[in-house]
Amino acid sequence: xxxxxxxxxxxxxxxxxxxxxxxxIGFNIIYSSTGIINFAQGEFLMLGGMISVSLSHxxxxxxxIAAAVIxxxxxxxxxQRLFISWLKNPAVLRMIxxxxxxxxxxxxxxxxxxxxxxxxxxxxTGSETSSLAVLGARISPQVLWVLGVSALxxxxxxxxxxxxxxxxxxxxxxxxxxAARLCGIRTSSLVTLSFFIAAAMGGLAGCVVSPLTxxxxxxxxxxxxxxxxxxxxxxxxxxxGAVAAGLLVGVLEAASISVLPLAYKDVVAxxxxxxxxxxxxxxxxxxxxxxxxxxx
Amino acid sequence: xxRYAPVVLLAAAVIAAQLILSFLKLEFLLTQLTMxxxxxxxxxxxxxxxxxxxxxxxxxxxxxxIGGYTTAVLSTAGAAALSFAPWLSLPAAVAATAVxxxxxxxxxxxxxxxxxxxxxxxxxxxVSRVILATAVFGQADGxxxxxxxxxxxxxxxxxxxxxxxxxxxxxxALVTLGLLFAVNLIGSRxxxxxxxxxxxxxxxxxxxxxVGRFKLAVFVLSAVYAGVGGACLVHFNAGIGPGEAGVMxxxxxxxxxxxxxxxxxxxxxxxxxxxxxxxxxxxxxxxDDAVFGALLVxxxxxxxxxxxxxxxxxxRT
Numbered sequence: 001x002x003x004x005x006x007x008x009x010x011x012x013x014x015x016x017x018x019x020x021x022x023x024x025i026g027f028n029i030i031y032s033s034t035g036i037i038n039f040a041q042g043e044f045l046m047l048g049g050m051i052s053v054s055l056s057h058x059x060x061x062x063x064x065i066a067a068a069v070i071x072x073x074x075x076x077x078x079x080q081r082l083f084i085s086w087l088k089n090p091a092v093l094r095m096i097x098x099x100x101x102x103x104x105x106x107x108x109x110x111x112x113x114x115x116x117x118x119x120x121x122x123x124x125t126g127s128e129t130s131s132l133a134v135l136g137a138r139i140s141p142q143v144l145w146v147l148g149v150s151a152l153x154x155x156x157x158x159x160x161x162x163x164x165x166x167x168x169x170x171x172x173x174x175x176x177x178x179a180a181r182l183c184g185i186r187t188s189s190l191v192t193l194s195f196f197i198a199a200a201m202g203g204l205a206g207c208v209v210s211p212l213t214x215x216x217x218x219x220x221x222x223x224x225x226x227x228x229x230x231x232x233x234x235x236x237x238x239x240x241g242a243v244a245a246g247l248l249v250g251v252l253e254a255a256s257i258s259v260l261p262l263a264y265k266d267v268v269a270x271x272x273x274x275x276x277x278x279x280x281x282x283x284x285x286x287x288x289x290x291x292x293x294x295x296x
Numbered sequence: 297x298x299r300y301a302p303v304v305l306l307a308a309a310v311i312a313a314q315l316i317l318s319f320l321k322l323e324f325l326l327t328q329l330t331m332x333x334x335x336x337x338x339x340x341x342x343x344x345x346x347x348x349x350x351x352x353x354x355x356x357x358x359x360x361x362i363g364g365y366t367t368a369v370l371s372t373a374g375a376a377a378l379s380f381a382p383w384l385s386l387p388a389a390v391a392a393t394a395v396x397x398x399x400x401x402x403x404x405x406x407x408x409x410x411x412x413x414x415x416x417x418x419x420x421x422x423v424s425r426v427i428l429a430t431a432v433f434g435q436a437d438g439x440x441x442x443x444x445x446x447x448x449x450x451x452x453x454x455x456x457x458x459x460x461x462x463x464x465x466x467x468x469a470l471v472t473l474g475l476l477f478a479v480n481l482i483g484s485r486x487x488x489x490x491x492x493x494x495x496x497x498x499x500x501x502x503x504x505x506x507v508g509r510f511k512l513a514v515f516v517l518s519a520v521y522a523g524v525g526g527a528c529l530v531h532f533n534a535g536i537g538p539g540e541a542g543v544m545x546x547x548x549x550x551x552x553x554x555x556x557x558x559x560x561x562x563x564x565x566x567x568x569x570x571x572x573x574x575x576x577x578x579x580x581x582x583x584d585d586a587v588f589g590a591l592l593v594x595x596x597x598x599x600x601x602x603x604x605x606x607x608x609x610x611x612r613t
C-alpha cells in the first residue's frame with residue numbers, strides 16, 4: 001500500500017468518523033442533561049437530510065439547509081415535550097424502550113412522507129466529479145465541507161458550554177440537577193434546549209453528508225449504534241473525547257475495507273463497539289473510577 | 297394448581313381454535329396461526345429474560361436467524377452431510393444458537409442499562425450484516441426450497457397444505473410446552489432467584505445467589521426459545537430471508553413482551569399470538585412497523601405493566 005493510498009483511507013475515515021462524532025456528541029448532550037440515551041439520535045441525521053432535499057427543490061441550497069436544521073431541532077423539542085418531559089424519574093429500561101419506539105415512529109413517518117428511495121442533496125460546491133488534490137490523494141470538496149462543518153460545530157459547542165451563561169447552566173444541570181435547581185436554574189427548559197441542540201446538530205450533519213453518503217429513511221439505527229460507540233469510547237458526556245473516538249472509529253472502519261470485503265464494513269465498526277463495551281466501558285480517556293453507572 | 301391454569305387454558309384455546317376454524321371452513325387461517333406460534337416462542341423467551349432476569353435484549357431476531365439459517369443451510373447446501381438423519385439439523389440449529397448465546401452472553405451480561413441495550417442491538421446488527429454479506433446464507437435473497445423434516449410418529453414439519461392441521465398442532469404444542477416450562481421455572485427456586493436479581497442485583501448477590509450464572513442461564517435459555525422458533529419456521533415456510541434478522545424484528549419482539557406485560561408469560565403469549573397473526577394477515581397494511589412502534593411508545597408511556605396490567609388497574613379503581 002502506497003503512502004497516497006494510506007492517505008486516501010485516512011481522509012475517508014476522518015470524513016465518516018466526523019459524522020459518527022457528531023452523533024456521539026448528540027448522545028452526550030442529551031445524556032448529560034437527562035441521563036437518557038436517546039436511541040432516536042440517528043434519525044435526526046436522516047430528518048435533516050430528507051427535509052433539506054425536499055426544500056432544496058423550491059429554495060436556494062443554503063436556505064433549505066438552514067430551514068432543515070431548525071425544523072429538525074424543533075422536531076427534537078416536540079419529541080421531548082410530547083413523550084419525555086412529563087415522565088418523572090422513569091426507569092432506564094422504560095426510557096430505552098420509549099426512545100426506540102420513537103425512532104421507529106420517526107422512521108415510519110419519513111417512509112410515508114418521502115419514500116423508501118435513496119435521496120441526496122446536491123454537492124455544496126462543484127459536483128460529484130470535481131475533486132481536489134491533497135498531498136497526492138483525490139478528495140471531493142464536500143469532504144472539506146464535512147470536516148469544516150463538524151469542526152465548527154464542535155468549536156461552537158465548546159465555546160457555548162465554557163463561556164455562555166446558558167452553557168454553564170447546562171453543565172451545572174448535568175453534574176447535579178437538584179443543586180442547579182436550588183441555584184435558580186430552570187432545569188426543564190435546559191433539557192428541552194439540549195434536545196434542540198442535539199437534534200439540530202444531527203440535522204446539520206445529515207445535510208452535510210447527504211451528497212456523499214445519500215439519505216435513506218432507515219439509515220438512523222446503524223448511525224445511532226456507531227455514534228454510541230464513539231460516545232462510550234470517548235467517555236459518556238465528554239465532547240472532545242467523542243470527537244477523538246469518532247475519528248478513530250472512522251479510520252479503523254475505512255482501513256478494514258483494505259483487508260475485508262466491503263460488505264463487512266459495518267460488522268467491523270460494530271465489533272469494535274462490542275470490544276470497547278466489553279473491555280473498556282469507561283472509555284479511552286477515563287479511569288476505572290470514572291466508569292458511569294451501568295458498568296461494573 | 298393455579299400455576300398451570302394458563303397452560304391448560306392455552307391448550308384448550310389451541311384445540312378450540314382449530315375445531316372452530318375447521319368447522320367454519322376457514323382452515324387457511326391456520327397457516328398464519330402456525331407462523332405466529334413460532335414468533336410467539338421468541339417473544340416468550342424474551343419475556344423470561346426481560347420480565348424475570350430484568351435484562352433487555354435488542355438482538356433476539358439475531359438468535360432467531362441463527363437457528364433458522366443453521367437448519368436451512370444444513371438441509372439444503374449441507375444436506376449430503378446429514379443424509380442419514382435429516383432431522384439432526386434441528387438439534388444442530390438449537391445447539392448453534394445456544395453456543396452463540398453463551399459466547400456472547402458472558403461479556404454482554406456484565407453490562408447494564410443502556411450499555412446492555414446497545415451491545416445486544418449491535419449483536420443483532422452484526423448477525424444481519426454477516427448474513428447479507430455471506431454467500432452461504434444467500435445474501436439478500438435468503439435461502440429458499442428448504443425441505444420439510446420428518447419427525448417421529450409420522451409427523452412432518454412442513455408447509456404443505458395437506459399437513460396444515462398437523463403443523464398447527466406441532467407449533468402450538470411447542471408454545472404450550474414452552475409456557476409450561478416457563479411457569480415451572482418461575483415458580484421454582486431458580487425463578488425466585490431471578491426475581492431477586494431483577495429487584496436488586498447487589499442484594500441478590502448478598503443472599504448468595506450466583507447472579508452472573510443465573511443471568512447467563514436465562515439468556516441462553518431465551519436464545520434457545522428463539523432458535524427453536526427460527527429453526528421450525530424455516531421448514532414450515534420452506535425458506536428464510538435476511539429480513540428475519542433485522543433490527544426491526546428484534547424491536548417487534550420487544551413490543552410484544554412490553555404489551556403482554558413484562559413478567560407475564562401468558563400475557564405475552566396472548567398478545568403475541570393475536571398481534572403477530574393480525575400482522576401476518578396484513579391487517580396493519582403499510583403501517584405494520586408503525587403499529588409496533590406506536591405500541592412500544594404507548595405501552596411504555598401509559599401502561600408499563602402491559603395491556604393486561606391496564607385492565608387489572610381499571611378494575612381496581
